[in-house]
Amino acid sequence: MNAMVQRLNVWVLCYCVWGLSLPVFAGGCTPDENADKTISVSASDPSGSAEAIDPTVEAVIKYVRSGDFEGARSILAAADVRNASLEQLRVLLDNQQQLEAFRRRQLKKAYDEQLAELAKIEAKAAEQDPIADETVNEALAAALRAREYADEPNKKTVMELPFVQRMIALMQERGQAFQEQGKWLDAYSNCYYWLTQLYEDNAEHKAVAERLTDLASIELSLKDSGCGESAAERIAGITPEMLLRAINALETNYVNGVDYWLMIDKALTRCELLGEVLLKGSVPKPAASEKQQEDKDASEIKTEELAWKADAATASEWAAGLTAIRTQLEEVEKSSMSAERLVAVFDMTLKLNASTLKLPEEIVIAQFSEAALAALDPFTTLVWPWNVKDFEKSMTQQFTGIGIEISKRTGVLKVVSLLPDTPAYKSGLDADDEIIAVNGESTAEMTIFCAVSKITGPKGSKVALSIKRPSTGQTWDVTLVRDRIVVQPLRGWQRTPSGDWDYMIDPANKIGYARLTGFTETSGPDMDKTLTELENKGLSALILDLRFNSGGYLSSAAEVVDLFVREGVIVKSNPRHGFATYEIAHRSGTHPDYPLVVLINEGSASASEIVAGALQDARHQRATLVGERSYGKGSVQVVTPFTGGGSQLKYTVAYYHLPSDQQVKNRYQMERQGRKDWGIAPDVEVKVFSNELRAMVEMQRDNDVLFRADHDVDGQTPVRHSLDKTLQSDPQLAVGLMIAQAKLTAAGKTLTLTPWQEPKEEVVPVAKEETK
DSSP states (O other): OEEEEEHOOOOOOOSSOSSSSSOOOOOOOOTTGGGSSOOOOTOOTOOOOOOOHHHHHHHEEEEEHHHHHHHHHHHHHHHOOHHHHHHHHHHHHHHHHHEEEEEEHHHHHHHHHHHHHHHHHHHHHHSSSSSSSSHHHHHHHHHHHHHHHHHHHHHHHHHHHHHHHHHHHHHHHHHHHHHEEEEEEEHEEEEEIHHHHSSOHHHHHHHHHEEEEEEHHHHHBBBBOOTTTTTHHHTTTHHHHHHHHHHHHHHOOOOOOHHHHHHHHHHHHHHHHHHHHHHHHOOOOOOOHHHHTSSSOOOHHHHBBBOOOOOHHHHHHHHHHHHHHHHHHHHHHHOOOOOOHHHHHHHHHHHHHHHHTOHHHHHHHHHHHHHHHHTTTTOOOEEEEEHHHHHHHHHHHHEEEOOOHHHHHHSEEEEEEEESSHHHHHHHHTTTTTEEETTEEEEEEEOHHHHHHHOOOSTOOEEEEEEEEEETTEEHHHEEEOEEEOOOOOSEEEEOSSSOOOEETTTTTTEEEEEEBBBOOTHHHHHHHHHHHHHTTTOEEEEEEEOOOOBBBHHHHHHHHTTTTTTTTEEEEEESSSSEEEEOOOSOOOOOOOOOOEOOOOOOOHHHHHHHHHHTTTTOOOOOOEESSOOOOOEEEEOOTTTTTOEEEEEEEEEETTOOOOOOOOOOHHTTTTTTOBBBBOSSSSSOHHHHHHHHHHHHHHOOOOOOGGGGGTTOOOOOOOHHHHHOOOOHHHHHHHHHHHHHHHTTTOOOOOOEEEEEEEEOOOOOOBBO
């Protein structure tokens, strides 16, 4: 989907048997009557390999590491011996069973709540004539959630409810009407978005949804931004040579070879849609009432209009010309389409524009190029000159600004969190402060994206903010000097009272937790430093959280894997031409071989998949993966300025292979085959439902927020959630911690464990959307 629509743990710890080459911390040993059956480590074996292991423990751990907890419980139930390790495993598995029972009860509760919500919405709809679009959307959202929470027999029942079927029919009627009126975004958001969610395997609905998002994207590109950015500025500097050079680079280096027919077809289709947008933009809109005019400011009125339009005759000539080009192509075998043919079609399209629409050439170049490259894969694209800075910011996680994370979910522009040692942190700003104006301009009607663009700016430049502190009612103005901001990708499980990250999630058992939000230049060094600090405190196991980590630099991913793997291949990249390239682990700098658990989900992509896959791979077997199947990118892109003029080309050059040489399956290739086995599959699958995801994200955000050290002078203290509450809201983390504890049990560790306790109700603050 294109950019527009995207705009979303009882025993005392001892060290009798370590089983690992780790620093030993002080503690007494408790004799075990079954000590001859626990892991023992030879003093002459620095690798920490096990000489003996209780076979029952070994069998239980095997089941646990594969997620078969029932199998593990059956082994324990049949065991005719009792020792400390087996008792620990019983506690762990009982806790897991209690957690799952709690989740089932919560799921049933959530299902009943959604049915009740549907009934309320139905009553509300009965009082509306006509039924509001918002009511239809609310009904379908409740139906989708009810279907998600339902057991198998009830999933179909939900969708067959008469009220739900009536809302679907009404939605489709309105979707058609919106399309006829040229309201493509409304047609998508009020109809085809829901159809693609309700009927996930319907190719026709997906095709219409893609067409609507393309139309809406084109329309947006032809409008001036309400943030002071004009449509003309966005296309400045675009030249035909940029696409020609891109084609040249793809011809030689694109991973699969290039499907030129598909590129031509998609490019011409986009141009046809361009004409449709221009024509609809020329149709006069109904005059706004006096009250409507009063409710809209000048910038909003301005952004309703296209910067360029076309009358019916001109749009017809453009459409006819594109049809003629397609007719000529019918005489050419699709398999024989070449780069030359693509260039010829590109040239004909530019000439057609010159004689019909007479749009600035840059518009046609941009639309033709973006569609042609997107036909290859979603990650191959031209980055136009105006967007290069934002693109580089997203890759490096570095920018020039003041160092705050902001939100506008409630309609008020708020400081969600501070970044340490930044202009904002030093100025006296604090989390929860409201920004009521930027450079004298009210933020009341300002979008979050516009606010970001106005607050960030060149290093050394100034930005004036008007601030209100809700807790005191105090308002003041502050002028900040922008500076280079580096967003650190490594985080702990929560902030400490001093504002630092707490990386020890289970202090009693010395289990650490590190969350990587991206792979930047600092990811490897930061992780290395943090691991060393944790090891100096007696680290016994680690949970590495890669959920929602969309990737970054391949070299940084290799650096992280290298911290945990002594030798061998980390990842292999197979290009279309030439030799494969390898990232290799080095014995120097490798950290101790303590138990490692990696959390992944569908938001784990690209470099995250390299790290998770390599650590899981049969060649290394370094980590147990917990969570859900990863995104399935499976490919490597390079960025080059070869296209010239300040533009950059990002394109796919290779698929990557894990140490055992299996390719990470690409999502889009698998989808074309009707398959869903893309990406990296976890060893232990833990599906998270949307109600759990919301609670998890809310608690994580509360635990992440950085306030000023003197925040409590206003009578408020930061909301932090206990480990128990955090685990109850995050089943993937809870299972990950349980597996880390089980691995320590297999290594002969005596753990401090707490039996499951039913969670009490806790008020959790409303989630905050944040951006950087």
